[in-house]
Amino acid sequence: xxxxxxxxxxxxxxxxxxxxxxxxxxxxxxxxxxxxxxxxxxxxxxxxxxxxxxxxxxxxxxxxxxxxxxxxxxxxxxxxxxxxxxxxxxxxxxxxxxxxxxxxxxxxxxxxxxxxxxxxxxxxxxxxxxxxxxxxxxxxxxxxxxxxxxxxxxxxxxxxxxxxxxxxxxxxxxxxxxxxxxxxxxxxxxxxxxxxxxxxxxxxxxxxxxxxxxxxxxxxxxxxxxxxxxxxxxxxxxxxxxxxxxxxxxxxxxxxxxxxxxxxxxxxxxxxxxxxxxxxxxxxxxxxxxxxxxxxxxxxxxxxxxxxxxxxxxxxxxxxxxxxxxxxxxxxxxxxxxxxxxxxxxxxxxxxxxxxxxxxxxxxxxxxxxxxxxxxxxxxxxxxxxxxxxxxxxxxxxxxxxxxxx
Ligand code: DI6
Ligand code: FE
Numbered sequence: 155x156x157x158x159x160x161x162x163x164x165x166x167x168x169x170x171x172x173x174x175x176x177x178x179x180x181x182x183x184x185x186x187x188x189x190x191x192x193x194x195x196x197x198x199x200x201x202x203x204x205x206x207x208x209x210x211x212x213x214x215x216x217x218x219x220x221x222x223x224x225x226x227x228x229x230x231x232x233x234x235x236x237x238x239x240x241x242x243x244x245x246x247x248x249x250x251x252x253x254x255x256x257x258x259x260x261x262x263x264x265x266x267x268x269x270x271x272x273x274x275x276x277x278x279x280x281x282x283x284x285x286x287x288x289x290x291x292x293x294x295x296x297x298x299x300x301x302x303x304x305x306x307x308x309x310x311x312x313x314x315x316x317x318x319x320x321x322x323x324x325x326x327x328x329x330x331x332x333x334x335x336x337x338x339x340x341x342x343x344x345x346x347x348x349x350x351x352x353x354x355x356x357x358x359x360x361x362x363x364x365x366x367x368x369x370x371x372x373x374x375x376x377x378x379x380x381x382x383x384x385x386x387x388x389x390x391x392x393x394x395x396x397x398x399x400x401x402x403x404x405x406x407x408x409x410x411x412x413x414x415x416x417x418x419x420x421x422x423x424x425x426x427x428x429x430x431x432x433x434x435x436x437x438x439x440x441x442x443x444x445x446x447x448x449x450x451x452x453x454x455x456x457x458x459x460x461x462x463x464x465x466x467x468x469x470x471x472x473x474x475x476x477x478x479x480x481x482x483x484x485x486x487x488x489x490x491x492x493x494x495x496x497x498x499x500x501x502x503x504x505x506x507x508x509x510x511x512x513x514x515x516x517x518x519x520x521x522x523x524x525x526x527x528x529x530x531x532x533x534x535x536x537x538x539x540x541x542x543x544x545x546x547x548x549x550x551x552x553x554x555x556x557x558x559x560x
Contacts, residue, residue: 159187159194159207161556163529166213168196169537170521171220171505178498178537179520186218188527188556196521216550217537219501220521221290221528223508224482226418226439226469228328229284229294230277230308230315233264235474248448248476249400252372258298258332261474265298265308273311274318280472281319283480288530288549292321293469293512295366297328302352305329309361320554322528324512326394327356330367330374330382345378349385357389364415364513368396369405376408383412392513398422399444410434416467416511420454421445425462428455432462437511439467440495440503442488443477456493466495467511468503486541497538527556 163186170179185202187195195203238251238260251257268276284292294312299305309325316323329348337344356362365386369379373396383393392415397405399419406427409417417423417431418439431438440454459466468489471477479485486500495503509519517526531550534540539548 162187162207169219191555217532220505222288223291225508225511228473232268274315290528293324295326295328297331300334324363326364327362328366364392432464437465441471443479465507467507497541529553
């Protein structure tokens with residue numbers, strides 16, 4: 155019968171993460187029904203309508219959250235930078251290493267030498283680690299190819315990898331991540347190539363969901379970023395920005411001016427930039443892994459973000475140089491301990507606000523009727539436990555598109 159549910163989960167405790175629905179948007183004891191991949195009903199057990207379901211699952215009091223969303227990663231790359239880590243421990247800074255031709259450029263060399271298959275294979279364990287902690291949606295950037303063929307190769311690898319693991323993916327073109335060696339000292343000429351050739355080609359190949367740039371003293375200027383964003387918007391592509399990570403370049407305000415989905419990092423963002431973001435609806439994506447791993451001391455302006463009412467997301471920034479992180483739960487912990495977020499804010503940062511940062515808020519990020527039924531089921535006593543523990547994985551199972559899988 156067509157009005158049957160496909161799956162019904164009963165006796166759960168649901169952290170719906172619905173905005174304005176009280177702490178965590180909790181419903182307990184509650185039930186959730188899925189039909190054709192979407193949430194068809196959610197509410198207290200006492201209100202559950204009598205309707206047949208093909209399968210009924212007893213959650214036994216377990217907590218359920220939206221499937222987690224890692225909205226900022228550089229998951230696809232070849233090689234590693236453990237040697238650079240050792241150099242930094244001896245006193246070299248991230249910027250010094252980058253200026254000496256190491257850093258991002260060393261990953262570019264390894265990534266250019268890798269085949270698409272190599273990239274898919276190499277990133278498999280990293281994606282598996284994130285997925286094992288309940289991640290059902292991920293954003294993956296290019297940015298280690300830095301020429302037309304290699305940027306497209308990275309984006310294709312990202313799509314293939316995610317598809318092979320049943321993870322929803324958004325791929326972001328980050329051709330403007332660093333100036334490649336063949337354009338040494340000619341950043342404007344490289345940006346022309348990005349705008350006139352690489353971005354249109356990647357877009358035509360159908361592998362670009364959004365456009366990002368690294369706006370920083372060691373990367374691209376606000377003027378160059380502005381030109382790129384103009385081009386992206388002419389192609390109808392949303393933009394996002396690595397902004398004010400190592401210095402205040404006015405990145406937050408620039409992102410807001412372009413109606414960016416998100417501005418990310420933001421350690422050095424100023425109040426005007428934060429306010430502009432709030433007005434533009436640009437999400438602040440905080441990346442505690444990079445802050446920690448680079449031993450940064452300037453904290454992102456969390457209180458200012460709260461005051462301005464800017465939505466805050468949290469992500470792994472998984473990359474070989476500044477955040478070799480494959481645990482989103484650890485990022486929840488660090489967002490609380492290092493950045494003073496509450497456990498509820500941290501969880502919103504990998505659900506509701508992460509969905510917004512990817513332009514997916516209509517279908518993901520909260521447990522509400524009509525949204526995609528991507529769920530994470532947890533063996534925990536209360537939601538704060540997700541950010542409290544370190545190095546422990548309480549995931550019971552995930553549900554994708556309303557059907558059970560493990
Ligand atoms: N900011 C970062 O933290 C990463 N990229 C960026 O724009 C670092 C990437 C790397 O070092 O490989
Ligand atoms: Fe990043």
